[in-house]
Amino acid sequence: xxxxxxxxxxxxxxxALLSCxxxxxxxxxxxxxxxxxxxxxxxxxxxxxxxxxxxxxxDIGSSLAGNTAGPGTATTFLVDNKVNLSxxxxxxxxxxxxxxxxxxxFVVTNLGNTVQDFSLAxxxxxxxTVLGANTDNFNGTGLVAxxxxxxxxxxxxxxxxxxxxxxxxxxxxxxxLSTVPVTQVNTDISIVNLLATALAGGGVGAQGAALxxxxxxxxxxxxxxxxxxxxxxxxxxxxxxxDRTTYxxxxxxxxxxxxxxxxxxxxxxxxxxxxxxxxxxxYAITVANIGAGPAxxxxxxxxxxxxLLIDPTLNSGALPAANCVSGNVANSLSASGxxxxxxxxxxxxxxxxxxxxxxxxxxxxxQVVTILYxxxxxxxxxxxxxxxxxxxxxxxxxxxxxx
Amino acid sequence: MSISRLWIIAILxxxxxxxxxxxxxxxxxxKVKSVAEVExxxxxxxxxxxxxxVSPDNAIPGTEVIFTNTFENISDKTxxxxxxxxxxxxxxxxxxxxxxxxxTDIEFSADGGKKFAHAEALKRRDAQGQxxxxxxxxxxxxxxxxxxxxxxxxxxxxxFRAVIK
Numbered sequence: 001x002x003x004x005x006x007x008x009x010x011x012x013x014x015x016a017l018l019s020c021x022x023x024x025x026x027x028x029x030x031x032x033x034x035x036x037x038x039x040x041x042x043x044x045x046x047x048x049x050x051x052x053x054x055x056x057x058x059d060i061g062s063s064l065a066g067n068t069a070g071p072g073t074a075t076t077f078l079v080d081n082k083v084n085l086s087x088x089x090x091x092x093x094x095x096x097x098x099x100x101x102x103x104x105x106f107v108v109t110n111l112g113n114t115v116q117d118f119s120l121a122x123x124x125x126x127x128x129t130v131l132g133a134n135t136d137n138f139n140g141t142g143l144v145a146x147x148x149x150x151x152x153x154x155x156x157x158x159x160x161x162x163x164x165x166x167x168x169x170x171x172x173x174x175x176x177l178s179t180v181p182v183t184q185v186n187t188d189i190s191i192v193n194l195l196a197t198a199l200a201g202g203g204v205g206a207q208g209a210a211l212x213x214x215x216x217x218x219x220x221x222x223x224x225x226x227x228x229x230x231x232x233x234x235x236x237x238x239x240x241x242x243d244r245t246t247y248x249x250x251x252x253x254x255x256x257x258x259x260x261x262x263x264x265x266x267x268x269x270x271x272x273x274x275x276x277x278x279x280x281x282x283y284a285i286t287v288a289n290i291g292a293g294p295a296x297x298x299x300x301x302x303x304x305x306x307x308l309l310i311d312p313t314l315n316s317g318a319l320p321a322a323n324c325v326s327g328n329v330a331n332s333l334s335a336s337g338x339x340x341x342x343x344x345x346x347x348x349x350x351x352x353x354x355x356x357x358x359x360x361x362x363x364x365x366x367q368v369v370t371i372l373y374x375x376x377x378x379x380x381x382x383x384x385x386x387x388x389x390x391x392x393x394x395x396x397x398x399x400x401x402x403x
Numbered sequence: 404m405s406i407s408r409l410w411i412i413a414i415l416x417x418x419x420x421x422x423x424x425x426x427x428x429x430x431x432x433x434k435v436k437s438v439a440e441v442e443x444x445x446x447x448x449x450x451x452x453x454x455x456x457v458s459p460d461n462a463i464p465g466t467e468v469i470f471t472n473t474f475e476n477i478s479d480k481t482x483x484x485x486x487x488x489x490x491x492x493x494x495x496x497x498x499x500x501x502x503x504x505x506x507t508d509i510e511f512s513a514d515g516g517k518k519f520a521h522a523e524a525l526k527r528r529d530a531q532g533q534x535x536x537x538x539x540x541x542x543x544x545x546x547x548x549x550x551x552x553x554x555x556x557x558x559x560x561x562x563f564r565a566v567i568k
Contacts, residue, residue, distance in 0.1 A: 035464020
């Protein structure tokens, strides 16, 4: 069973959090010194004052070749293009089996001194890769990395699958999507790495060309790979940096229990009732989620033995014994014949309070009882909610008379 | 540049020109040269690593640059009162303790060359008005005062290291 409800809600919250994270990231990055911009001319001039024969002479400025008069010429050189970047992955993203496009995020920062583009490459890490406490055992599908300009968690038309014109010291949040095969089970792990590669700026809206580390230095602006710290899946001095993120499968595990308890019989009432003809017994069908993730319940049906007659009024079993008959209105707990309750744990066993009386979602036709969890409602059950959180239970109960 | 500034420069140039004419005979007495270099490690033919100085064609933020000024008396007269003033290049930060220059008295300025003092005596006021010793990173100028006289044909060398910001 899948939990569509919870997954509709969570991306929005996630994106809200991510937006905050991105803003914080940018604020902190703006304070990050990344150095003098490439192409900056560094100029040096010295000025010498002197006297000859006790008479002060005109100052002489320096030059590269040597100057003998006048202000001279500054000795200059150009600051080269320092290429450096960082990629930082997010935490663990919980996914349900079959979930499409689960969002994880990375932050890519330009640690160089030049406006640059960055290409983005995503890859599944091999089985057995360890990240934190998790070990990879499956590959996600449909991997895609992009800059989610409108922060909706979806790759929209016009959103770029590379980083365009990132200023020195600036960061950008990269959104990564992965789909979990429906065959995966609770606690399965997929580890994915994002490799960013610095490229030439290339102008707004155009992915720049690959950078080549200048071998022979020139007097012009050379390209200097300065990424001296390797990421998870790259080498140093490569204009690359990488980090990993974890997708964890979290799914519900359901336990279904059906209990039966005598309520009353026409001879003893509710005092040590016996299962004689005419006696009422109560069935309670409990679905408990003992898994790690939420599960969405759909329907359940139960076919009763032909010797049993469903009580349309959910007899409470209260004395006198004469009231222990099917359809007795005086002792009725529910006009629909069913009670429903939900809570934390694996279920309370047999209850019997009027607040549990269902108004929808539980019906009987002949010997067949049908529970539709997407409409099930009662006062104590609360609002209609087919999603069963991990650790919660739903119990539906009804009476039958032994014929 | 404003017109008024241009006027001031024009006037200054005129004054300087007049002054230069007055002492024309002495012009060209000293040759002043400024070189910027970086150190690189190279492996020699014997397999040993050597540090070599090369022109700063490979210069990125964090690179340490050595600025060397040489002065040579190319006249036949002795020069005296030699003072060399070198503003720290914009885009670089002076490396503490890196100045060199034989027979010179070295002073620093942290206010663009208005006031010079020895490193330990150079003071600055912080935002609260407290006086403290200026940090090497705050130096704006270096000044070498040559202690002796530079006789004909003699030369000297002063310099410092700075890191590209």
